[in-house]
Amino acid sequence: MIEYRNLRVALLGGGTVGANVVDLLLTHGEELANRAGAGLELVGVAVRDIDAERTPAIPKHLLTTDAEALIVNADIVVELMGGLEPARTYVLQAINSGADVITANKALLATHGPELFEAAEQVGAQLYYEAAVGGAIPIIRPLRESLAGDRVTRILGIVNGTTNYILDAMDATGDTFENALAEATRLGYAEADPTADVGGYDAAQKAAILASLAFHTTVPLDAVYREGITEITDSQVKAARKAGYVIKILAICERIEIDGTGEYGVSARVHPALIPLAHPLAAVHGANNAVFIEAEAAGSLMFYGAGAGGPETASAVLGDLVSAARRHVIGGPGVAESTHANLPILPMASVLTRYQIELTVVDQPGVLATIATLFSDHGVSVEAVSQTVRDGKDDTQPAATLVIVTHVATESSLATTVEALAANDVVTAVVSVLRVEGL
Amino acid sequence: MIEYRNLRVALLGGGTVGANVVDLLLTHGEELANRAGAGLELVGVAVRDIDAERTPAIPKHLLTTDAEALIVNADIVVELMGGLEPARTYVLQAINSGADVITANKALLATHGPELFEAAEQVGAQLYYEAAVGGAIPIIRPLRESLAGDRVTRILGIVNGTTNYILDAMDATGDTFENALAEATRLGYAEADPTADVGGYDAAQKAAILASLAFHTTVPLDAVYREGITEITDSQVKAARKAGYVIKILAICERIEIDGTGEYGVSARVHPALIPLAHPLAAVHGANNAVFIEAEAAGSLMFYGAGAGGPETASAVLGDLVSAARRHVIGGPGVAESTHANLPILPMASVLTRYQIELTVVDQPGVLATIATLFSDHGVSVEAVSQTVRDGKDDTQPAATLVIVTHVATESSLATTVEALAANDVVTAVVSVLRVEGL
Numbered sequence: 001m002i003e004y005r006n007l008r009v010a011l012l013g014g015g016t017v018g019a020n021v022v023d024l025l026l027t028h029g030e031e032l033a034n035r036a037g038a039g040l041e042l043v044g045v046a047v048r049d050i051d052a053e054r055t056p057a058i059p060k061h062l063l064t065t066d067a068e069a070l071i072v073n074a075d076i077v078v079e080l081m082g083g084l085e086p087a088r089t090y091v092l093q094a095i096n097s098g099a100d101v102i103t104a105n106k107a108l109l110a111t112h113g114p115e116l117f118e119a120a121e122q123v124g125a126q127l128y129y130e131a132a133v134g135g136a137i138p139i140i141r142p143l144r145e146s147l148a149g150d151r152v153t154r155i156l157g158i159v160n161g162t163t164n165y166i167l168d169a170m171d172a173t174g175d176t177f178e179n180a181l182a183e184a185t186r187l188g189y190a191e192a193d194p195t196a197d198v199g200g201y202d203a204a205q206k207a208a209i210l211a212s213l214a215f216h217t218t219v220p221l222d223a224v225y226r227e228g229i230t231e232i233t234d235s236q237v238k239a240a241r242k243a244g245y246v247i248k249i250l251a252i253c254e255r256i257e258i259d260g261t262g263e264y265g266v267s268a269r270v271h272p273a274l275i276p277l278a279h280p281l282a283a284v285h286g287a288n289n290a291v292f293i294e295a296e297a298a299g300s301l302m303f304y305g306a307g308a309g310g311p312e313t314a315s316a317v318l319g320d321l322v323s324a325a326r327r328h329v330i331g332g333p334g335v336a337e338s339t340h341a342n343l344p345i346l347p348m349a350s351v352l353t354r355y356q357i358e359l360t361v362v363d364q365p366g367v368l369a370t371i372a373t374l375f376s377d378h379g380v381s382v383e384a385v386s387q388t389v390r391d392g393k394d395d396t397q398p399a400a401t402l403v404i405v406t407h408v409a410t411e412s413s414l415a416t417t418v419e420a421l422a423a424n425d426v427v428t429a430v431v432s433v434l435r436v437e438g439l
Numbered sequence: 440m441i442e443y444r445n446l447r448v449a450l451l452g453g454g455t456v457g458a459n460v461v462d463l464l465l466t467h468g469e470e471l472a473n474r475a476g477a478g479l480e481l482v483g484v485a486v487r488d489i490d491a492e493r494t495p496a497i498p499k500h501l502l503t504t505d506a507e508a509l510i511v512n513a514d515i516v517v518e519l520m521g522g523l524e525p526a527r528t529y530v531l532q533a534i535n536s537g538a539d540v541i542t543a544n545k546a547l548l549a550t551h552g553p554e555l556f557e558a559a560e561q562v563g564a565q566l567y568y569e570a571a572v573g574g575a576i577p578i579i580r581p582l583r584e585s586l587a588g589d590r591v592t593r594i595l596g597i598v599n600g601t602t603n604y605i606l607d608a609m610d611a612t613g614d615t616f617e618n619a620l621a622e623a624t625r626l627g628y629a630e631a632d633p634t635a636d637v638g639g640y641d642a643a644q645k646a647a648i649l650a651s652l653a654f655h656t657t658v659p660l661d662a663v664y665r666e667g668i669t670e671i672t673d674s675q676v677k678a679a680r681k682a683g684y685v686i687k688i689l690a691i692c693e694r695i696e697i698d699g700t701g702e703y704g705v706s707a708r709v710h711p712a713l714i715p716l717a718h719p720l721a722a723v724h725g726a727n728n729a730v731f732i733e734a735e736a737a738g739s740l741m742f743y744g745a746g747a748g749g750p751e752t753a754s755a756v757l758g759d760l761v762s763a764a765r766r767h768v769i770g771g772p773g774v775a776e777s778t779h780a781n782l783p784i785l786p787m788a789s790v791l792t793r794y795q796i797e798l799t800v801v802d803q804p805g806v807l808a809t810i811a812t813l814f815s816d817h818g819v820s821v822e823a824v825s826q827t828v829r830d831g832k833d834d835t836q837p838a839a840t841l842v843i844v845t846h847v848a849t850e851s852s853l854a855t856t857v858e859a860l861a862a863n864d865v866v867t868a869v870v871s872v873l874r875v876e877g878l
Contacts (some may be wrong), residue, residue: 034586136740138586142581304743315586315588315589317738
């Protein structure tokens with residue numbers, strides 16, 4: 001057995017991911033040392049409650065409530081507490097004491113990323129965060145390094161397992177959103193308060209991180225447009241499938257030319273969207289994640305795997321730990337933030353996408369022409385219309401349903417079109433407006 | 440604009456990938472310099488024929504036939520010539536003159552990898568090869584770094600675009616192998632001499648590279664079991680789909696426990712296999728590639744994209760170039776070979792897999808019992824049998840077809856079973872024997 005110098009590793013947070021990191025670090029220590037070229041000595045795990053039940057169990061002598069005492073004594077600090085504070089303070093302390101930091105904390109990165117990267121650059125420390133997006137799926141490193149010689153033009157990501165589970169269940173079983181959410185909660189896919197997931201907040205944090213990386217531009221969290229899935233109905237899901245689509249909530253990051261100037265800006269948004277059944281993302285089921293990347297030279301790439309889970313996320317953390325240890329031993333380039341492109345961040349109104357609009361209309365001659373004229377008057381071009389005449393058995397039902405799919409249009413022209421549709425006498429209801437992606 | 444020091448880049452080979460690398464390097468030079476922290480000055484492109492047509496065109500003043508003069512003058516040498524010699528000699532010269540080397544040459548790595556890595560380690564040079572497997576798909580870096588803290592247990596890879604195109608076309612159109620190959624040749628997916636692809640040689644080289652990386656063990660090319668797709672018939676493809684499978688040629692790398700000893704060995708093999716239609720690899724169409732990885736903690740991951748093509752492969756080469764340049768400027772850990780695990784390489788006879796065997800048998804009572812007994816006598820457990828009785832209209836047809844899917848069995852017990860089947864009076868023909876993967 002080779003003798004290595006030991007690097008002292010401090011772990012902040014003893015939740016599911018933390019407990020799995022400890023377990024793998026203790027059971028695979030020698031193998032990891034061989035890969036890292038350094039021993040990885042776990043000096044302690046800072047937790048709030050030493051006596052809490054943990055699976056796998058963490059040896060008692062490693063547990064402490066004194067995070068700061070651990071940090072000053074560590075070469076590498078692994079932050080798995082989550083939340084903004086005290087995580088931010090501890091990470092800054094770790095950086096300023098010369099430690100490299102590994103974090104899985106997407107909220108922290110999306111909110112305070114630039115401050116943390118700046119602090120790290122000042123002292124030559126490194127900040128690794130492969131586990132912050134897509135759990136076990138290697139996505140940060142491929143974007144940072146493998147695609148460093150290419151230009152990413154678009155990312156479509158299924159980056160939240162809970163909402164993919166819910167939408168997939170609605171699609172598979174015909175269930176309502178409420179029932180699918182209840183089932184996800186029962187199975188442990190959704191938390192007691194599911195707002196962060198179903199409201200799209202978690203996905204928006206990941207979108208900010210992915211867009212910043214892909215476009216070499218700081219994209220702050222509050223620049224990410226966000227819609228959740230709470231308004232998605234079982235009938236929308238059924239109608240989507242009938243039309244050859246499936247509804248997914250996507251994190252979409254785009255590099256967009258600004259009005260034919262030859263200059264580019266970036267946009268990041270999270271919302272439910274229809275994607276064609278033949279698109280690789282349509283086949284991502286259950287709580288899995290996948291990130292679909294389009295780049296100028298590389299073409300289309302997809303990265304697929306488990307987006308969450310204790311051992312899965314621990315795998316990504318340990319990959320970072322081996323990288324950090326190698327760099328600690330040998331020195332060299334780490335993962336400094338790359339924001340040299342510094343592109344402008346465009347509002348949602350600049351985004352061009354397709355829309356599917358479902359209307360109920362009165363069943364009389366000339367309605368289709370009226371609707372078509374209304375679209376073209378607002379500068380929105382129609383790609384396809386399908387009309388279903390109701391059988392009239394149920395008098396409370398309007399007479400006909402129109403499903404219109406548009407060519408690409410801006411949010412603003414679509415919004416004025418929908419306003420005009422709602423105000424028109426032949427339209428009895430605007431049933432559903434959904435964006436269409438992945439065509 | 441920031442001023443950077445310039446790194447001198449020499450390119451060996453001006454084929455499709457080389458021409459695309461030159462084009463991107465010249466058009467995106469400033470952007471790449473910002474990412475690398477160094478200017479990337481292309482000092483020349485060594486080619487055999489200066490006057491050959493190239494797309495995109497390479498500026499004439501960059502072309503030379505004197506590779507050695509370029510090499511001694513370069514900080515980074517990009518080898519895109521392919522083949523073993525003079526590529527091996529030039530790469531060794533580059534390493535020994537202190538340059539870092541980027542190569543897309545899978546044959547070179549699979550054959551002389553250990554020699555090249557050893558030479559690089561001696562002088563502290565680096566050898567990058569993201570483009571050697573899976574074209575634009577980031578696979579080397581995720582395996583080396585993102586999964587460095589995990590244990591890969593299995594890789595199933597569609598790593599040859601030509602053969603995937605052919606098998607996919609046979610599945611989609613019902614065509615014979617010969618017709619599908621002719622179409623692939625016409626479209627430029629297959630070369631004039633398709634042996635390297637259809638014989639599985641190209642995939643075997645990639646399997647050796649992937650297995651070496653994944654298991655931290657040198658896996659020489661001649662240890663890779665190899666079967667091509669030239670024997671795959673349209674009726675096998677049709678029967679597979681009817682049974683819920685699709686036939687793909689896979690590179691399979693496995694970490695296998697040696698007979699309950701708690702010790703592990705590795706196996707690498709390339710052969711056609713049935714995979715269930717619901718498996719993510721079944722949805723990989725056309726000339727695309729995908730690598731499906733199973734790891735102890737991370738679970739299942741898949742990486743998907745274009746496996747070949749000029750711009751696509753150039754994207755991977757330029758990603759390596761930016762990485763190499765960063766390291767050149769800052770120093771630090773590169774991509775030294777990791778073979779510390781040094782596991783034994785197991786023969787094909789140690790591999791456990793499932794089989795689908797199609798037999799024609801005489802239609803008389805007791806045949807099924809005879810066949811079932813024969814399997815169990817040879818230690819092969821049967822999972823499923825389906826029987827089709829022919830209608831007897833065509834007297835030249837035997838009376839019944841049996842399709843048997845086994846539980847996992849060794850190659851050797853399967854081979855003796857098939858031998859016994861062929862020798863048995865009730866069996867008129869062993870129509871097809873295929874491995875089943877991805878269950």
